[in-house]
Amino acid sequence: MPDSSPLPPTAVWDGMCYEDFEVDRIYRHRFGRTITEPDNVWFSLLTLGLNQVHFNYDYAARTPFGKPIVPSPFTLAVITGLSATDFGQNTVANLGWSEVTLPHPVVAGDTLYARTRVLAKRVSASRPYAGIVDVKTEGYNEHGTVVITFRRTLMVYRRGHLPAAVMPEPTDSTL
DSSP, X not given: OOOOXXXXXXXXXXXXXXXXXXXXXXXXXXXOEEOOHHHHHHHHHHTTOOOGGGTOHHHHHTXXXXXXXXXXXHHHHHHHHHTIIIIITTEEEEEEEEEEEOOSOOOTTOEEEEEEEEEEEEEOSSOTTEEEEEEEEEEEOTTSXXXXXXXXXXXXXXXXXXXXXXXXXXXTOOO
């Protein structure tokens, strides 16, 4: 049944294409993510990160941290994920991370946020449908303390070259 509503469909954020990235612009990613104790333990066990500082409270209490800390790959994954609403929707491929630093530990209860500066961009020489974007991202906690920084290289679709997104309509809609 065709939509007979006088109002247009609600717009959705379609993410950034290569042309939308501006060199030297800082993008503040809009969501935060609170890290929980189960996040820490599950990630440690799932990835066989068996350093006891991540899941043994008695052991961790005897370390300089005084309590369990979150594995650094988890911090990298969460901060990368926080940028996905902006950068991830039209990314062809994540080409790599470099210069990863972890200046402050993350613990359960920390809420992480991220922001990213665009360092450079160029049209791909081998894939004319895409561009290469170099960024530097920093993740920080609710106190503003930086917990991770890294550089990342993304291959991003150019405008007009996005694969068609197909969203089926319900066959039994009551709207």
